[in-house]
Amino acid sequence: MAYVAKRCYTLGHGQLVSVISNRDELVKEGKTLGRAKFFLNNFKEEYFEITDxxxxxxxxxxxxxxxxxxxxxxxxxxxxxxxxxxxxxxxxxxxxxxxxxxxxxxRERGNVQFRKFLGTLDVTER
Incomplete structure (x- = not known):
């Protein structure tokens, strides 16, 4: 399996990135990629139906x-x-x-159990 190497040269300030800042930023990105993979894999295991x-x-x-x-x-x-x-x-x-x-x-779904992942905003007292 082939890999592509990544290193941070700037973080938007135009100055070179220190070795420590580079490590910290890449660790953050690694965590984000790991979480994304976890959620995507779990998402694929569930059965989802979008209602009409x-x-x-x-x-x-x-x-x-x-x-x-x-x-x-x-x-x-x-x-x-x-x-x-x-x-x-x-x-x-x-x-x-x-x-x-x-x-x-x-669309009415009859007597089906489901988990709803989207809802209206909570109504507050006026």
């Missing part, structure tokens, strides 16, 4: 009534009305705008 999803907006087109978010959104009609325009994230269309709440819809 759709981004959807809850809203009303062409209504003269103020937008009333669903109960599931966690927003009240008055609470939504008090949001600034930038917080509402209204969709602009050719004949006006649509007030909306954005949802991520994931």
């Amino acid at each position: 999803f759709i981004l959807a907006c809850e809203g009303v087109l062409g209504s003269t009534e103020p937008f009333s978010p669903s109960l599931a959104s966690g927003l009240t009609k008055s609470g939504y009305a008090e949001l600034s325009d930038s917080e509402k994230g209204e969709l602009n269309i050719s004949n006006g705008s649509i007030s909306s709440v954005t949802w991520l819809l994931e």
Whole structure:
């Protein structure tokens, strides 16, 4: 097996690197490569499935009534009305705008056990 040698000549300062700094930097890189190999090997041993999803907006087109978010959104009609325009994230269309709440819809997987590696940010009290 062939190898390629690596040595640090500068660390971004334009000055030559001391023998000690070279060793320390290469040890750090070796640790990083070792960790990367460990995680990649363990990642390959797991079975991963990325779920199908759709981004959807809850809203009303062409209504003269103020937008009333669903109960599931966690927003009240008055609470939504008090949001600034930038917080509402209204969709602009050719004949006006649509007030909306954005949802991520994931395909239902039935009665399957799984580990989820991605989630929404924690909600903090306001």
